[in-house]
Amino acid sequence: MNERREKAQILDAPGIARAVTRIAHEIVERNKGVEDVVLIGLRSRGVELAQRIAAKLTEIEKATVPVGTLDITLYRDDFGRAATQPMVRRTEIAFSIDDKKVVLVDDVLFTGRTTRAALDGLMDLGRPRVVQLAVLVDRGHRELPIRADYVGKNVPTSHQEAVQVFMAEEDGVDRVVIYEATDTPGERARVTRAATDATD
Amino acid sequence: MGWTRKDLLGVRELEAEEIGLVLDTATSMKEIASRDIKKVPTLRGKTVINLFYEPSTRTRTSFEIAGKWLSADVINISTSASSVVKGESLKDTGLTLQSMHPDVVVIRHPVPGAPHLLARLLKASIINAGDGAHEHPTQALLDLFTIRERRPTLTGLKAAIVGDILHSRVARSNIFAMQKMGMHVRVCGPPTLLPRYVESLGVEKSFQIEQAIADVDVIMMLRIQRERMGAGLFPTLREYSKLFGLNLDRMKLARPDVLIMHPGPINRGVEIAPEVADGPFSLILDQVENGLAIRMALLYLLTGGQGTNN
Numbered sequence: 001m002n003e004r005r006e007k008a009q010i011l012d013a014p015g016i017a018r019a020v021t022r023i024a025h026e027i028v029e030r031n032k033g034v035e036d037v038v039l040i041g042l043r044s045r046g047v048e049l050a051q052r053i054a055a056k057l058t059e060i061e062k063a064t065v066p067v068g069t070l071d072i073t074l075y076r077d078d079f080g081r082a083a084t085q086p087m088v089r090r091t092e093i094a095f096s097i098d099d100k101k102v103v104l105v106d107d108v109l110f111t112g113r114t115t116r117a118a119l120d121g122l123m124d125l126g127r128p129r130v131v132q133l134a135v136l137v138d139r140g141h142r143e144l145p146i147r148a149d150y151v152g153k154n155v156p157t158s159h160q161e162a163v164q165v166f167m168a169e170e171d172g173v174d175r176v177v178i179y180e181a182t183d184t185p186g187e188r189a190r191v192t193r194a195a196t197d198a199t200d
Numbered sequence: 201m202g203w204t205r206k207d208l209l210g211v212r213e214l215e216a217e218e219i220g221l222v223l224d225t226a227t228s229m230k231e232i233a234s235r236d237i238k239k240v241p242t243l244r245g246k247t248v249i250n251l252f253y254e255p256s257t258r259t260r261t262s263f264e265i266a267g268k269w270l271s272a273d274v275i276n277i278s279t280s281a282s283s284v285v286k287g288e289s290l291k292d293t294g295l296t297l298q299s300m301h302p303d304v305v306v307i308r309h310p311v312p313g314a315p316h317l318l319a320r321l322l323k324a325s326i327i328n329a330g331d332g333a334h335e336h337p338t339q340a341l342l343d344l345f346t347i348r349e350r351r352p353t354l355t356g357l358k359a360a361i362v363g364d365i366l367h368s369r370v371a372r373s374n375i376f377a378m379q380k381m382g383m384h385v386r387v388c389g390p391p392t393l394l395p396r397y398v399e400s401l402g403v404e405k406s407f408q409i410e411q412a413i414a415d416v417d418v419i420m421m422l423r424i425q426r427e428r429m430g431a432g433l434f435p436t437l438r439e440y441s442k443l444f445g446l447n448l449d450r451m452k453l454a455r456p457d458v459l460i461m462h463p464g465p466i467n468r469g470v471e472i473a474p475e476v477a478d479g480p481f482s483l484i485l486d487q488v489e490n491g492l493a494i495r496m497a498l499l500y501l502l503t504g505g506q507g508t509n510n
């Protein structure tokens with residue numbers, strides 16, 4: 001089993017709030033307003049982020065921005081291969097995405113495979129005019145040619161680390177942490193070596 | 201917890217959590233029916249074979265559509281048009297199909313245990329679409345799903361199943377499934393159509409429909425099979441209908457928020473009056489719609505591999 005040791009907190013609640021504010025302003029700037037802009041959140045925390053961004057957009061532009069939820073479980077590329085089979089959740093998009101400027105919202109951008117799955121899912125639902133990607137954290141290690149348009153924070157990580165976003169609505173607190181994975185002997189040795197080296 | 205079984209052969213052996221997982225997954229699958237493009241790529245490259253030894257409209261069509269909406273390759277075999285008419289055995293049919301590497305085989309067969317034989321024999325996941333009078337697990341699951349859409353919880357609900365319980369795999373599967381989810385079940389019909397020791401399944405028994413349906417949340421009517429008339433089990437369809445049919449008069453005795461269900465196909469005017477079947481309490485067509493979602497969920501879970509939710 002993975003024992004995950006918290007390495008560092010990279011964003012606290014005010015930090016997340018500031019990131020949301022800046023992303024919202026950037027969305028307005030890039031799209032010259034919020035006309036025809038819709039936000040679509042991925043998984044659970046992407047949805048909460050999308051709702052916060054939508055609320056901020058309403059504050060800035062005095063207009064409502066529709067928010068939808070996209071579940072990408074049925075579009076994943078690791079079906080039957082992954083060690084765990086994820087729970088299928090609902091897609092709820094109560095409006096047409098045809099000819100809209102869709103901003104996909106996710107918490108962490110890592111390999112890019114989730115975004116690829118989300119694009120496939122979106123295309124099955126309609127024909128957006130343009131699709132942009134907003135993420136709270138970009139941790140690098142892309143495995144596909146995918147990039148975010150709006151980034152809350154860039155965080156360089158190693159592949160063994162894990163980045164976890166906690167949101168108040170679901171987890172009771174707002175924060176982003178990096179975990180080290182310390183379960184394998186090789187990893188433990190590497191961490192110990194790195195710690196020893198650091199003290200020389 | 202996740203789905204860990206290779207096959208779905210019955211509901212009797214399922215845990216309540218497993219049933220819950222199927223119902224929750226079906227909730228998400230149901231959304232696909234409301235899209236313009238009813239297709240997701242999840243089962244792309246998987247092969248599903250429907251092997252039906254008995255006629256079917258609902259079950260077979262919904263398994264076929266379920267597979268196709270999930271992008272699987274679906275093949276339908278009606279044994280009346282296959283080498284089964286030349287006398288090929290179930291075992292040989294199964295092994296022949298296995299050589300073509302299906303991922304799922306859905307089987308409906310008149311003999312109980314046929315799906316279990318295939319499950320032992322084939323690497324493919326086997327889904328029981330009805331084996332004799334034994335079980336029809338996907339029907340019970342879609343019935344529970346339909347009830348759950350209308351009630352906050354299944355626990356404590358009361359259901360009456362009315363009709364030919366003796367020959368009904370739908371009744372058996374529903375009895376097992378409902379009880380597992382905490383529901384109380386009452387069965388009703390003429391003595392010739394109720395198994396003698398049915399109470400040993402933990403259900404109440406009643407020979408009078410007026411009494412059986414009075415205080416229940418769900419009334420499930422079963423098709424009276426015209427072909428059984430010759431077996432001396434009841435005098436005429438008309439008499440059966442008069443004594444056990446669900447008509448508007450009897451509906452007045454039921455709860456005002458009662459749910460009316462029927463696995464189909466219905467005999468209009470026999471076990472159920474047309475006005476009731478077409479009326480506002482009837483969930484018969486919802487059951488069909490939900491059958492699609494449940495079967496999509498099962499195809500997804502059975503082919504998806506082992507593990508737990510994240």
